[in-house]
Amino acid sequence: xxxxxxxxxxxxxxxxxxxxxxxxxxxxxxxxxxxxxxxxxxxxxxxxxxxxxxxxxxxxxxxxxxxxxxxxxxxxxxxxxxxxxxxxxxxxxxxxxxxxxxxxxxxxxxxxxxxxxxxxxxxxxxxxxxxxxxxxxxxxxxxxxxxxxxxxxxxxxxxxxxxxxxxxxxxxxxxxxxxxxxxxxxxxxxxxxxxxxxxxxxxxxxxxxxxxxxxxxxxxxxxxxxxxxxxxxxxxxxxxxxxxxxxx
Amino acid sequence: xxxxxxxxxxxxxxxxxxxxxxxxxxxxxxxxxxxxxxxxxxxxxxxxxxxxxxxxxxxxxxxxxxxxxxxxxxxxxxxxxxxxxxxxxxxxxxxxxxxxxxxxxxxxxxxxxxxxxxxxxxxxxxxxxxxxxxxxxxxxxxxxxxxxxxxxxxxxxxxxxxxxxxxxxxxxxxxxxxxxxxxxxxxxxxxxxxxxxxxxxxxxxxxxxxxxxxxxxxxxxxxxxxxxxxxxxxxxxxxxxxxxxxxxxxxxxxxxxxxxxxxxxxxxxxxxxxxxxxxxxxxxxxxxxxxxxxxxxxxxxxxxxxxxxxxxxxxxxx
Numbered sequence: 001x002x003x004x005x006x007x008x009x010x011x012x013x014x015x016x017x018x019x020x021x022x023x024x025x026x027x028x029x030x031x032x033x034x035x036x037x038x039x040x041x042x043x044x045x046x047x048x049x050x051x052x053x054x055x056x057x058x059x060x061x062x063x064x065x066x067x068x069x070x071x072x073x074x075x076x077x078x079x080x081x082x083x084x085x086x087x088x089x090x091x092x093x094x095x096x097x098x099x100x101x102x103x104x105x106x107x108x109x110x111x112x113x114x115x116x117x118x119x120x121x122x123x124x125x126x127x128x129x130x131x132x133x134x135x136x137x138x139x140x141x142x143x144x145x146x147x148x149x150x151x152x153x154x155x156x157x158x159x160x161x162x163x164x165x166x167x168x169x170x171x172x173x174x175x176x177x178x179x180x181x182x183x184x185x186x187x188x189x190x191x192x193x194x195x196x197x198x199x200x201x202x203x204x205x206x207x208x209x210x211x212x213x214x215x216x217x218x219x220x221x222x223x224x225x226x227x228x229x230x231x232x233x234x235x236x237x238x239x240x241x242x243x244x245x246x247x248x
Numbered sequence: 249x250x251x252x253x254x255x256x257x258x259x260x261x262x263x264x265x266x267x268x269x270x271x272x273x274x275x276x277x278x279x280x281x282x283x284x285x286x287x288x289x290x291x292x293x294x295x296x297x298x299x300x301x302x303x304x305x306x307x308x309x310x311x312x313x314x315x316x317x318x319x320x321x322x323x324x325x326x327x328x329x330x331x332x333x334x335x336x337x338x339x340x341x342x343x344x345x346x347x348x349x350x351x352x353x354x355x356x357x358x359x360x361x362x363x364x365x366x367x368x369x370x371x372x373x374x375x376x377x378x379x380x381x382x383x384x385x386x387x388x389x390x391x392x393x394x395x396x397x398x399x400x401x402x403x404x405x406x407x408x409x410x411x412x413x414x415x416x417x418x419x420x421x422x423x424x425x426x427x428x429x430x431x432x433x434x435x436x437x438x439x440x441x442x443x444x445x446x447x448x449x450x451x452x453x454x455x456x457x458x459x460x461x462x463x464x465x466x467x468x469x470x471x472x473x474x475x476x477x478x479x480x481x482x483x484x485x486x487x488x489x490x491x492x493x494x495x496x497x498x499x500x501x502x503x504x505x506x507x508x509x510x511x512x513x514x515x516x517x518x519x520x521x522x523x524x525x526x527x528x529x530x531x532x533x534x535x536x537x538x539x540x541x542x543x544x545x546x547x548x549x550x551x552x553x554x555x556x557x558x559x560x561x562x563x564x565x566x
Contacts, residue, residue, distance in 0.1 A: 009348045017336045020377075084332035088393070091296040091328075092349050093321040246299050 006094045010102025011109070014076075018110050027072060031114045034064055039121060051129025054215045057121060058139045062179050062207055065150050070171040072110065073154025074164040076103050077242070082162045096242055100235055104155055111147045115140060135217035142214020145227035146207050150175050152234030159241045175207075182206025249274055249309055249323075249401050249431030250295060256303035257290050257455075264290045266455035267304070274400070277427035279446035279463075280435040283556050287455040288435040289329050292405050295433070296326045308401055322350070325399035327407055331390035335379040339370055339389050342378055343396060350397040364392040367422065383410045391419070395426070402426065404434035408441060420444050439548045442466075453556040466551050473546030476526050477504070479512045479539040488513050488536075495532050497525050510539065 018024040035057065039045050043056030080086035089099055125131045150171075157171040158164075180186045182203045190199045203209050210223040250272040257265040265287040272278045282288050293299040295306050297313045297320065306313040311320035334342055343364060347357040365371060368388040373381055378389060387410060394402060407423065408416040423432060424445045436442070442449045442463050449466055451459040459466055467473055480488060485506045492501045498515045505512040517525040526543045533541075 006349065009345065013334070013337070013345050016341065017334065020336045083335065084328060084330055085334055087293070087298050087328040088326070088332055088390075091298050091321060091324070091326050092346075093318045093351070094349060095318065 003095070003098055006098045007102040007105065010094070010099055011106040014103050014106030015110060018072075018106070023072070023075070024110065027068060027110075028114050028117060031064065031068055032117060035060070035118050035121065038064075051125055051131040053121065053125055053131065053136055054139060057118075058143060058211075058215050061143045062146065062211060065147050066172060066175050066179060069111065069147055069150035070154045070157075070168045070175065072107050073151045073171065074158055074167040076107060076155055077159040077238070078162055078164045078167045081159075081245075082164075090242075090246075096239055100155070100238055100242070104152060104231075104235060107151050108144075108148050111151065112144055115144055115147070132217060135215075138217050138219055139215050141219070142211050142223070145214075145224065146211050149178075149207060149227045149230040149234075152231040152238075153178075155238045156234050156241065159238045159245075178205065178207045180206075182208030182210075182212075250433060251307045252291070252295065252304070253306075254304035255291065255294060255301055255306060257287070257294060257299065258302040263455050265294070268452070268455070268457055269304075270450055270457065270460065272401075272431040272433050274431050275428060275447075276431055277423060277445050277447050278431075278433045279442040279449040280433060280452065281437065281439070281442065281449055281552060282435075282452040283437065286452045286556070288452060289405055291452070292326075292403050292433070292435060293328075296324055296403050297321055298328075322397075323400045325394035325397065325402045327391050327394040327402075327404045329405040330409075331387045333378045333386060333390050333393070336377065338375050338377050339365075339381070339385075340374045342389060343392055346393040346396050352397060360396050360398070363398075364396045367395065368392040369418075384412060384415050387411060388415075388419075400430055402430055402432045402434075404432065406436060407434055408436065408438065416441075439552060442548060451552060451555055458555045459551070463548065467546035467548055469555075470546030470548070470551045473544065474517045474525055475544040475546075476515045476517075476529050477512065477540065477542045477544065478515065478529060478533060479510060479541075480533060481511075481537040481539055482509050483511060483536050485511045485513065488533075491532055492529065495525075495528050497528050512540075514544075 038060045039057045045056040048056060080089060090096060122136060153174050154171040158167045161167050187203060190202060210226045213220045213223045253269050255265055255268045268291060280288050294301045297317050300314060308320040309323040313320045343361045347360045352360050365374060368391055370388060370392060373385050378386060408419050420441060446463055448462055450457055485503045488511050489501050492498050492515050497517055499518040500516045502514050504514055515529060530541055
């Protein structure tokens with residue numbers, strides 16, 4: 001049997017689960033409200049007088065995701081474990097990998113949908129001026145990859161526990177670390193405390209550092225590789241955790 | 249269809265399942281009995297490949313569950329304990345998902361779903377969300393999921409748990425009917441179920457198999473098996489007891505009841521009496537007016553208790 005068919009079956013079910021509960025609608029509404037509010041009021045979109053979305057819009061994404069992505073990912077495995085459906089899922093004729101990838105993909109596509117729904121901002125900036133739409137597109141791609149990295153980390157914490165709240169808090173802390181490691185004020189402090197090599201090493205773990213390139217319109221293979229490897233590693237860790245749970 | 253060999257599962261320092269071996273062939277319904285925490289569910293989880301065994305092996309339809317898990321799982325329908333189901337889906341959606349992940353598409357899927365729905369009488373709740381179902385319906389929804397692909401092997405963990413008497417009866421009928429063509433293993437702690445559906449039963453206690461046989465054979469293990477109840481008129485109970493103790497096959501006699509000149513006693517056979525006790529007693533009592541002479545079949549629940557009771561409790565009751 002084609003593994004992608006199994007994965008797609010899981011993905012469809014998960015997507016259905018988002019939209020049959022309030023999570024999807026609450027998430028999308030809050031995400032769009034935050035985007036609008038921060039872009040126009042806090043980000044000073046109009047005061048800047050420039051046809052660009054980088055500073056007023058995309059700069060906020062790592063911070064939005066910090067709270068919103070763990071909320072999307074927290075139920076993935078914790079809920080299965082709490083209700084016992086994990087026993088059904090993992091005794092179906094599919095591999096654990098197909099289940100893991102299928103679930104991850106569903107949440108990632110859901111985040112893609114939320115991102116796509118921010119299109120009025122793109123229309124607005126195009127109406128008002130002549131922005132570089134290539135830069136906007138790469139920034140969107142980067143933003144989605146970053147969301148995927150956060151999400152994969154939420155997968156790990158979700159597999160660790162039956163409690164969605166615990167999962168949410170742990171993944172929030174881990175993601176906060178990934179942000180702060182590249183946050184300019186923190187880098188300044190680090191530079192005074194540690195060797196420059198150390199600072200480079202630490203900042204290279206940050207999503208901020210790697211998102212920066214996308215915001216400039218640069219599709220750097222190293223940045224793409226960074227996000228993809230975070231996703232790959234996290235999903236692998238999830239599979240290990242699920243296996244050790246069952247091994248007892 | 250199912251072959252379990254020297255299966256072991258260790259949790260920390262506890263041996264939850266300890267060297268369990270048995271097999272189930274097509275057309276057989278195996279009842280899996282045991283007190284709570286005896287290792288029934290753990291064994292079933294290993295058979296279905298949810299838990300990896302710490303030792304030993306399980307093969308389903310010739311496929312090793314660890315080496316060839318996908319092929320083996322395709323043959324299995326599994327109803328886990330407490331009948332979990334995705335609460336955010338409708339019954340129809342859930343069954344569609346189950347059929348699809350079992351590789352059924354298009355028309356085959358539609359047919360499979362409607363067959364399972366009919367089998368488990370789910371028409372009334374088809375478009376209701378699983379969350380809002382009563383326990384009986386939720387149970388049947390999960391049961392429908394396990395038979396959706398018409399599997400060769402069914403593993404049912406307490407399939408009648410939490411159902412009302414009518415539903416229990418239905419599920420038993422269902423199991424017995426399907427047992428003619430499939431290999432079924434189901435766990436329960438309701439002993440009447442064993443009589444009603446099983447062709448064979450295994451009693452498991454603290455991870456070990458302590459009895460294995462047909463319900464009839466298990467009943468033979470009972471102290472009651474072959475015991476004789478005798479009711480006579482117009483004789484004192486002491487005289488009856490004294491007379492019966494002279495019968496060589498009698499191990500013990502107890503007076504059950506004595507009133508209005510009617511005496512009811514029970515005589516238990518010595519080992520190896522093999523059902524000869526009734527005629528021996530009939531002979532000894534021929535000069536009395538016998539109201540009733542009845543041979544007991546033995547009680548499964550008594551066998552179950554005497555086998556699985558912890559030793560400390562056994563001592564205390566002696």
